[in-house]
Every structure is written in C-alpha cells, then in structure tokens.
Amino acid sequence: MNHEIFLRPAVETDAWMLSAIHIAAIKALPTSFYTHEELLAWRNYLDKPDGASILKHLQLKTLWVAAKGDHVLGFTSFIVDELIALYVHPRYQGRGIGRALVEHFCHQAMQQGVDKVITNASLYAEGFYLRLGFIAIQKAPHQLGKGVIVPVTKMSKDLTVDR
Template sequence: MSDKKIFLRLAQRSDAWVMSAIHIAAIKALPTTFYTRKQLLAWRNYLNKPNSKYILHSMQAEIFFVALENYQITGFASFIVDELIRLYVHPGYQSKGIGRALVTHFCQQAADQGINKVITTASLYAEGFYCKLGFTAIKRAPQQLRTGIVVPVTKMSKTLTSA
C-alpha cells in the first residue's frame, strides 16, 4: 500500500486517450493463465496503441471516475447505477490501493442513491480481488466481447451496508 494519497475525480472526455492506454497496458500485462493470447488480444479490441473511440462511446452511458497520483491518471472505473462495468489500473501502479479506492467510491456512490446491492462481471484474474472487497461470486458464465470472442467471467455481487 502506498503512503501517497489517491485522488479520484469524474473523468473528462480529454482523459479518454489515457484511459485507453491504461486499458491496453493492464491487459497486455496479464499472463495467459486464464485466457488465451487470442482472448486477451480481443479484450483490448486488437489495439496496441491507445484509441479513445471506445471510451468516448462508453462515456455516453457510463459514469467514469479516474484515479490520480501526482496529477497523473493511474486507473479508472466506470459504472451504471448499481453495476460496476470497468475497472483498470496501470500495471505500474497496481497493489497500491487504487483499485480498492475506485471500487469503494463506486459502492459509496450507489449507497448514496439508496442502492443496497451492487454487481460486477469480474475477469477470472480479478475474482479474488473482488472477494477481498466483500463481493461474492454468483456464477461463472461466458461473456461475448464486442469483438465476438467469448471469454469466461464471474458474475459477482455485494450487499452494501448502511452507514
């Protein structure tokens, strides 16, 4: 855990390129333990270089928050009401509490709206991370990526407690 403070803010359209770069870097850093190289390539939309198109399109429906350290975006998350859609942290900043801060922020946003249960679809890599944050697995299921490739994922939920 880092001693540095993690700052979160609402993402801006101008952040989309950096978020795309983080998305690609995070997936490139994954080993082929749970997914094939073909699945990992499809997961990053076959991109080797950032392209803000997918993020900008998603920003029309999803709420995005970014995490910053020394004014640099280190991770991001997006959600719609009670569902955490995306969570990515740059590999150089993982294990510093950034993912935890983004998930905690999402849960607080949901609780503030009177929502008592949230859901997410976790990669098999992230399942343990979410369990540590109080999520429970509902079921494993195949998910079709926008590229048409199917990957196994875990549907998860968390009951929020009232403060």
C-alpha cells in the same frame, strides 16, 4: 492509498490515457485464464491507445479516474448498482487504487439507496473482489469484440452490512 492520489470524474481529455491504461493492464496479464486471442479481443485489438475507441465503449458520464496531479493511474466505470469496468495501470497496481475506486462506486450506490451492487469480474480479478467483500454468484459468458466470448464471474456485494 497514497494521499497525493485523488478521485475525480473523467473528462474527455483523459480518453487517451484511459485507453493506454486499458491496453497496458490487459497486456500485463498472463495467458493463464484467457488465451492470447481472447486478451487481444479484450483490448479491442488495439496495440496503441485510442481515446475515441474507449469513449465508444464506455460513457464519459459514468467514468471516474484515480489521478496523481495530471497523471491518470486507473479508472472505473459504473452505473447505479453495476460496476462495468475497473482498470489500474500495472505500474500502480497493489497500492490501493483499485480498492479506492471500488469503495467510491459502493459509496455512490449507497447514496442512491442501493442495497446490493454487482459486477462481472474477469477470472483474474475474482480474488480481488472477494477480498473487498463481494461474493461469487456464478460463471457466465461475456461477449467481447468480433464475437469472442469469454467466461467471467458474476459477483455481488451486500451494501447493508457496511451501514
């Protein structure tokens, strides 16, 4: 990862950018795993960023961002042993930002004495998590807005192997 990029806790003024990243990342996905309608639900039917909306879905105290200067490039949300969300702006994908955010989550979990972490990965992200040492447990339904249900992959990673 670029050394000018750093991780920090999110602040309320990041909300608009977090929403913009969330929308852009989902808009950049092809319809190979999910339909256009499912992807629309995944981005909460938003075409324009809405900071209040993202803060309604994700709590500020569980959000971390990857930033370069004042510019937020990606973010993650997690609580103790569960990675809830991970998004990197399409322009900055493939540069180690997602990996750094996941490694930060795993490190935070280890600091709290957690031995195993979990996440529900979109079908697009499954390969990414496998490369980071997660294992697929099973396919599971995931509820989006307006009752839309999509398949995701429940995944876990044993943190004791890294100690």
